[in-house]
Amino acid sequence: MTSKISTGEHMIAARPSTARTGPSILDRSAKIQVVIGIAILVVATVVPSALGLSYWIGVINLATIYIVASVFMGLLLVDAGQVSFGHGAVFGAAAYAVGVACGMHGFSFPVGILFGVAAALVIGILFALPALRVQWFYLGFVTLSAAMVFPQMLFAFDSLTNGLNGISIPFTALNTPTAIGLSILSILSLVLGSLAILTSAIFPKTKLGRRMRVAAASPEAAQSLGISPGRMRFTAFMIASFGTGLAGVLYPPTVGFVSPNAFHLDISILFFFAVIVGGKGQPLGTIAGITLLYMLPNVFLAQLVEYRPLVYGLVAFLVMLLMPSGIIGGIVRWLTLRQKPQAMPALQFSQIVDATQSAKHPVGDIAIEIEGLRKVFGNVVAINNVSMNVRRGEIHGLVGANGSGKTSLLNVLNGFTNSDAGSVKVNGKEITSLKARDVAHLGVGRTFQTPRILEQLGAWDNVQIGLDAKLSPNPTRVSPAFVDSLRDTLGRLRTESIPHGQRRLLEVIRVILTDADILLLDEPAAGLSPEERVAFAGLLRDLRDKLGLTIVFVEHDLDLVARVADRVTVLESGAVIASGDVASVWENPRVKPLFVTVRHA
Numbered sequence: 001m002t003s004k005i006s007t008g009e010h011m012i013a014a015r016p017s018t019a020r021t022g023p024s025i026l027d028r029s030a031k032i033q034v035v036i037g038i039a040i041l042v043v044a045t046v047v048p049s050a051l052g053l054s055y056w057i058g059v060i061n062l063a064t065i066y067i068v069a070s071v072f073m074g075l076l077l078v079d080a081g082q083v084s085f086g087h088g089a090v091f092g093a094a095a096y097a098v099g100v101a102c103g104m105h106g107f108s109f110p111v112g113i114l115f116g117v118a119a120a121l122v123i124g125i126l127f128a129l130p131a132l133r134v135q136w137f138y139l140g141f142v143t144l145s146a147a148m149v150f151p152q153m154l155f156a157f158d159s160l161t162n163g164l165n166g167i168s169i170p171f172t173a174l175n176t177p178t179a180i181g182l183s184i185l186s187i188l189s190l191v192l193g194s195l196a197i198l199t200s201a202i203f204p205k206t207k208l209g210r211r212m213r214v215a216a217a218s219p220e221a222a223q224s225l226g227i228s229p230g231r232m233r234f235t236a237f238m239i240a241s242f243g244t245g246l247a248g249v250l251y252p253p254t255v256g257f258v259s260p261n262a263f264h265l266d267i268s269i270l271f272f273f274a275v276i277v278g279g280k281g282q283p284l285g286t287i288a289g290i291t292l293l294y295m296l297p298n299v300f301l302a303q304l305v306e307y308r309p310l311v312y313g314l315v316a317f318l319v320m321l322l323m324p325s326g327i328i329g330g331i332v333r334w335l336t337l338r339q340k341p342q343a344m345p346a347l348q349f350s351q352i353v354d355a356t357q358s359a360k361h362p363v364g365d366i367a368i369e370i371e372g373l374r375k376v377f378g379n380v381v382a383i384n385n386v387s388m389n390v391r392r393g394e395i396h397g398l399v400g401a402n403g404s405g406k407t408s409l410l411n412v413l414n415g416f417t418n419s420d421a422g423s424v425k426v427n428g429k430e431i432t433s434l435k436a437r438d439v440a441h442l443g444v445g446r447t448f449q450t451p452r453i454l455e456q457l458g459a460w461d462n463v464q465i466g467l468d469a470k471l472s473p474n475p476t477r478v479s480p481a482f483v484d485s486l487r488d489t490l491g492r493l494r495t496e497s498i499p500h501g502q503r504r505l506l507e508v509i510r511v512i513l514t515d516a517d518i519l520l521l522d523e524p525a526a527g528l529s530p531e532e533r534v535a536f537a538g539l540l541r542d543l544r545d546k547l548g549l550t551i552v553f554v555e556h557d558l559d560l561v562a563r564v565a566d567r568v569t570v571l572e573s574g575a576v577i578a579s580g581d582v583a584s585v586w587e588n589p590r591v592k593p594l595f596v597t598v599r600h601a
């Protein structure tokens with residue numbers, strides 16, 4: 001059944017609304033993986049306990065807590081984009097804190113848990129601080145050093161840690177079999193493992209998870225949505241350390257002993273490669289990774305003790321060679337590619353703006369006031385003493401030949417670039433010293449020359465991050481029916497399959513959803529067909545007339561500019577050579593020759 005929506009100008013057919021139910025938080029693949037993953041953990045825990053196989057009970061408990069640590073390693077690596085080779089130190093710190101508290105000072109296990117998690121968080125903070133400054137392999141090296149130093153520290157502080165002798169703690173009560181042979185420890189490991197698998201599936205679908213992925217994939221896009229990438233990284237380290245700490249505190253009761261040798265670099269490498277080999281971002285990935293990298297060499301091939309590192313390396317090498325997206329990632333990819341790809345239907349521009357909305361702002365105020373702005377890159381003067389203003393509720397075209405400074409100007413307007421001189425006021429507030437995310441909070445939205453539709457997020461998530469960044473609790477200004485229809489359509493699409501032109505439009509829709517009053521659009525119509533351009537001009541007019549938005553748009557298509565702009569500013573070599581209503585600027589003799597160049601740019 002389809003419904004008719006009146007947009008004022010058109011009657012268009014919309015898909016049936018999914019507003020009441022909405023799409024499920026997990027996609028089908030994630031749901032299946034969670035069910036299989038938890039079922040594997042339950043069977044692997046219950047069967048050895050029921051049969052009284054004490055060796056296997058210990059092996060499974062240990063593998064389960066390694067899975068938990070790897071899940072949180074995955075959160076750090078996949079959701080937050082942080083390369084940490086020191087995750088074993090976080091795990092070890094939690095384990096050792098329990099060992100010292102319970103084994104040397106006689107505290108109860110619940111108190112030991114508190115010490116363990118606190119120790120993990122302290123190491124997490126130590127990792128998070130460099131992560132605020134350095135990224136990727138630089139951060140990898142910092143955390144790698146921490147992982148190498150950690151066992152040395154345990155030796156160095158032997159009066160506190162018992163040094164080489166380690167700490168023996170039997171934790172008999174926790175290991176005593178109860179119903180169907182399950183010990184409290186096995187139940188704790190199983191519950192923690194199941195929660196970790198569930199977390200790995202749900203976290204990317206939460207608002208925090210989406211914001212973390214945006215910050216990791218495109219710090220500029222994140223800042224333009226008011227997100228602080230540094231804060232996201234810090235939060236990721238804290239969450240990962242908390243989860244890993246919970247896994248680490250179960251290590252001493254599982255093994256009955258802690259010693260520095262248990263927390264060498266290889267445990268960090270195990271957690272890292274378990275994520276890569278199993279499949280980044282796949283809920284079942286860490287189970288597959290730990291099975292291949294821990295269970296196979298250490299348990300199934302235990303007799304070939306001297307060949308274990310070789311098996312370890314060989315498995316990792318072969319999986320990476322044959323399945324670059326990891327075992328589970330490879331299987332999911334293979335199954336997805338077998339399905340018929342869904343094409344993205346054309347977006348109906350006339351549907352986007354809620355027809356019931358009316359302009360909120362008086363036209364005529366100044367929204368953006370620029371005075372004597374200058375920006376220099378080395379020898380290049382990108383912005384040369386620019387003074388101009390943008391009235392509230394107007395569509396302002398910014399044109400000029402390639403390299404004339406249009407994008408540089410937008411970058412200063414939304415806080416990406418600090419100017420060298422001059423002032424910019426947005427709604428009367430000086431913004432030249434503000435960060436991009438603070439400018440975003442003032443209601444300035446931004447799209448990019450290369451649209452930031454991120455493959456790290458699902459197709460719908462790429463739009464939803466606009467709703468996440470909403471500045472006010474008011475209902476969205478985009479037609480709810482359109483949002484529902486878009487969610488329905490994008491929910492079934494892979495992000496890679498969205499065509500280039502539609503990506504730009506999705507980015508525009510995303511920024512409208514943030515409630516921004518001022519939109520800075522960088523070549524939003526590039527790649528659109530002539531018909532789409534006409535419709536897009538209608539959308540810009542709707543945004544102005546029905547929502548009262550102020551729009552500054554950079555555009556090479558001068559026909560589009562003429563069709564839609566109230567006023568236009570022309571830049572040449574960073575300087576304003578004409579500004580005013582379209583007709584007068586078009587007739588300006590300094591501008592006319594430039595337009596021939598721009599038309600052919």
Ligand SMILES: Nc1ncnc2c1ncn2[C@@H]1O[C@H](COP(=O)(O)OP(=O)(O)OP(=O)(O)O)[C@@H](O)[C@H]1O
Binds near residue numbers: 380382400403409
């Ligand atoms: N980060 C940077 N470092 C060095 N030079 C830069 C930087 N950003 C811009 N420039 C230079 O500043 C000048 C203006 O560039 P800008 O991208 O603002 O021009 P534009 O009008 O947006 O061009 P186009 O239409 O091709 O996008 C160019 O000479 C460019 O090379």
